[in-house]
Amino acid sequence: MFILNNTDSTPLYQQLFLQIREKVLSGKFPAHFKLPSIRDLSGELEISRNTVDGAFQELCAEGYIYSKSRSGYFVSDLELDLATSTTTPYPKQDLHPKLAERYRFDFHPARLDPEVFPAALWKKCFTDCFRSEPGAFSEYSDPQGEWGLRCNVQFYLERSRGVRCSPDQIIINSGSQQNLEIVAQLIRETHNSVAVENPGYHLPRDVFRNLGFRINPIDIGSSSLNPDALKSSESSVVYITPSHQMPLGYVMPVADRLKLISWADTGGRLIIEDDYDSELRYVGRPISSLQGLNPQGNIIYQGTFSKVFSPALRLCYMVLPTWLADAYRQKFMNYLCPVPLLTQRAMIAFMEQGHWEQHLRRVRIFYKKKHDLMLHTIEQRLLNKAKIIGQGAGLHLVLELNDRIQDEAEFVERAKQHGCRLLPFSAFYADGRKEQNKLLLGFGGIPLGEIPAGVDLLSGLLE
Template sequence: MFFLDSNAPVPLFKQLYNQMREHILLGSLPADSKLPSVRDMANNLAVSRNTVDGAYQELFAEGYIYSKPRSGYFVSPLDQESAPRSLVSKPDNQAPPLQRAPTYRYDFHPARLDPESFPNRLWRKFFLECLRENPQQLSEYCDPQGELGLRFAIQNYLERSRGVVCDPEQIVVTAGLQHSLDIVANVLKEDHSRVAVEDPGYPLASTVFRNHSYKINPVPVRPDGIDLDALKAGNSSIAYVTPSHQLPMGYVIPVANRLNLIEWAEAGDKFILEDDYDSELRYSSKPIPSLQGLRPHGNIIYMGTFSKVLSPALRVSYIVLPRSLLARYYRLFQNHFSSVSQLEQRTLAKFMVQGYWNRHIRRMRSIYKKKHDTTLRAIKEHFGTLAVVDGQGAGLHVVLQLLGATCGETEIIRRAEQKGIRLLPFSWTCASGKSVPVRLMLGFGGMTEIEIKEGIALLAQACH
């Protein structure tokens, strides 16, 4: 009946008091009913007796319960009419109560990072330095396009590691991919109305462009990238692609097909949106250069993020706009302010300029390579010939295709949940909303190697 959360900021006794009070006011704890003894309640809720005693004392002091000598506590009879309206009746348009996300012992969500990996000590040091160094900057808005120091650091990094050719003036620091796509959708909408997206693919791109009234054209993805014939047939003038590590399949577009895609864009005033989201994490081969690097002056809008290697909680990402779009960007966004905290931007710039970003990438690559290898070994051990793996060798997840599965995705997810396993449905990435054949996305970033091994052993049981 009562749910207490030891991670919540509200003390446990207060949580219990609030919930009991609400049940009394709603009548679900009826007048004169006897409450469990302090000891029984504490045992049931697995909390200390002090917690329960604290809640009972407060309810008693406010008259919600009364006590009888040697019998314990009872609910006071209350006049329901005088109970606070917000508790006894719910207005029709009230939003449903927030659902607490369940926690899972084995969480295979592909967007989770190693929980121990954030460079806490360095971040705190640089953050404090930023606070001390130039306090008057905190009384001003920062550059709407992003702190110049950070844009220089990003430009330098992209040039060296991704072959991206640009100037800091082409870079816009954004608060995540959603924000990047929002800007791009605004910049392109004067001349474009139809966007091709990968199918299966990252659904956020479709959502953002649909919200800007673009028509969405899902195009099948093959192991060598987006199907170019289908792309051409669809008459879209924008293509959103994830060429370094296709989401979700993990395919890497070979250079020959990157050039074909560029050729498609050059034949007409078309644009490629290159989402290079986890290009840092390649485990077995050298990264393939970005599309933007292959045609620095082409119609390619490059997008990157710090969410995969540093932290998705920071909300720092970036766009590299082609020069041809800068005038329009300035016109449309001239009265906008930066959406990313100046302090976080300056902290990140220090982290990058002082060489820690490259070191951090190397460290993360080694941590995730171990988890990636453990995942593949566990799949081999527990699924054997009953599954095929796609997308290995990069990123934070692999895709498991089940051979001869006897039930569908929904049933497998349900069974997995019963074993404490969380899976993000693969069908979430499919334009049709259906995943045929049955595929599972296995993110390994947020799990320990032991959890990966145990989780995959249990998952195999849930699939067979």
Template sequence: MDLTPILHADSDEPLYVQLYHAISREIAAGRIPAGSRLPSIRQLARSAGVGKITVEAAYQQLLAEGYIVSRERSGYFAADIEAWADSRTDERPPLPTEWKKRKGEHLSYRYNFHGSVVDTRHFPYALWRACLTEAMDRYAADFAFYGDDQGEWELRVELARYLRRARTLVCEPEQIVIGTGLQQALSFLCLMLRDDHRVVAMEEPGYADARVVFEHHGFRVVPVPLEEDGLSVDALEQSGATVVYVTPAHQYPHGMVMPVAKRLRLLQWAKACGGIIIENDYDGEFRYNVKPTPSLQGMDQAGTVVYIGNFSKAFSPALRMDYTVLPPVLLRRYLEGFQAYPSPVPRLEQRAMQLFMQKGYWEKHVRKMRTIYQKKHAILLQAIADHMPPCVTVLGHSVGLHILLEVNTDRSEEELIRTAAEAGVRVYPVGRNWLEPRSGQERPRIIVGFGGVREEDIPEGIRLLADAWFGRC
């Protein structure tokens, strides 16, 4: 067989790879029939103008992938494989354009008031890099095997200490499970809860992505309306749910803080019906001019509360690390039935965070960021007072990294957001967090985050937003 592939010496692709591709395409397309004897290494090297080592490397790759077979003392032959179309004549339809959207395109806006974006200018890069390096040196043996299924023990010890001291939890390291984010934590909880519970109650409105997880696992999600101080316990009692997902420290998205009296009623509901409360404390570290309230988990005497916290708001969402504190009833179920699930968080990052906490860097960083965000929070409220008309009301402004703007206007939420984007300002909708359709008479509410916006950009961003909206309020 004559085989004279065209190779390009000036290509970045090695010659043996070019030769491999040329022959594999011919075999796959059927142009080299099955059973055909290929040129010897010496013959092909001469015809292609390359060295014998190049041809031998190409043949070994073709042999390894099943394109050719070797017969002792006879040489190499094309394998009997099913032909497929040449990639140059690929007739597969292209993917729809909308599938190719990149997550994070909104970050290109200078005035991006996203509620989950954090301040990267004050991230402790040098300290974190040092902890990563030390973790690699000190725990080199960790790379030989999987870590603890629940997460590294020493990290869980540090977390338990911090949570007891800073978030009023009553917990031991044995109760903590390290995970990669809220959705993964909720998915895991769904697996543990589904045998005994089928209906989950959520605040209305409540975090849409959490609702999606429950629905994907086959739970029926029922909305429970909000009162001025949080979820309506009266409505919860009538809902038929035995699991409730709540954000008591800073209701998402409306921002109110659940008072102690209502927290006690919620705990009584769980105890009476054998229910489970999932407490998502997603940004409770940041409080402005208000006294901290105890966590539901810390008040729980009956073991009914699952507590979920994270490192996303105080540190970085890119770390993808959170933690779940299981009550004894679910911890027992986890230990008995879920040991086949290794921790999804890389051991290196866990060790680095362990060192970051052991050295005192974590709490120092939280205090620093609390001061920075409190200043941004004050600048935001002042900018709103300076530029927004009376038809705009601020809601939920004592905790966390976002506020709500309620706008007294005949325009829709979508129109307000689109108008803002046209002016170069990104703000975000509350609407997707409602389970049931809202009354058309309700005023639109807009989420305005401030964590990732530069202090000097906040006033200008709000001025542009007011200019985009003001004339039509």
């Protein structure tokens, strides 16, 4: 009647439960059919009575069978037409995660080098918080993020980026995507169109489009988004990366910044300033933020720990104008901060002990070596083939080729076959145009010693 497998990882009582349930659902055991007694079934299957009793108790709890005092167990009267048969076994799944595709030369612009992550210091901060605050396991974080973390972020932004705000204006989140989704919900009743840089970062246009906003691409001129083109558009919100335009690397001139601020101050318009990699500037001082030029203006400032620390922590922040921070607290007062409390407190310790500033200095030196080697190698190997755009900051640069690539998708695939990953430049255009003479090269994730070989490979593919 039943066949149990002692070598199967599934417990015997569960095997018996599943087989009886299958016979009930398939109708092989009709309603009110009397099951063998626990003693008889345990003897027949040569298993303990407790094993049979466990299976029967679970079947009773789920309603497949019922018991009568001194009579035994019987099949319940079920509407079998509504039940799904389980005769077809589920295929066994490989529970081990599949490794992401690996490339010898990964030129993706968002890759970091694991060598620069301060694993020992971070582990110590995390462990110390774990030991000193065991009660954190029974607490929720402040909805806006831990007060201590917001104070440290405020202090850091004021000194390094010229951002002027109070901790009450800072929201701690798990990524730029969540920042933008929150902003979209805050403004959707008064705004319906968002202007984006073209070419520009794909995430904001995807987020706002998916939430019902109309997207207006504004072309990037010789140095930044064109404020005059923005004025002639129908958009009342603009998303920009003024300190290091993504992907071209331009820095918005002060004159254009002031025009943009003036645009936002009239008609209830709004600027979303993404300062995604401001820490990584290799020439001169970091560029001051747009928000710092007009702290009381309609500017949302957002930054992240992902570009210089670790994207795996899912830790970022945004600074809302005072009026929008008040609206945030009204609308999201019952929400919880998505960043784990222990992660936040570990970052508080990391910053207060001075490790954050030390880490930034180390990171700048580390990636500047890669940046400089990339420039030097390109100048040697591709001197007559391309011009470099956007050098001097961040984790990527752009090559403007003298000769056009006939088929960008084919070129990217050919590079992949040689162990080289490229992100198509066309992916940055919001209007679907195809790019034929630009390559985006990230260098953050490529080991220093592999950069010359990677550039050599690209040079050969461009022949």
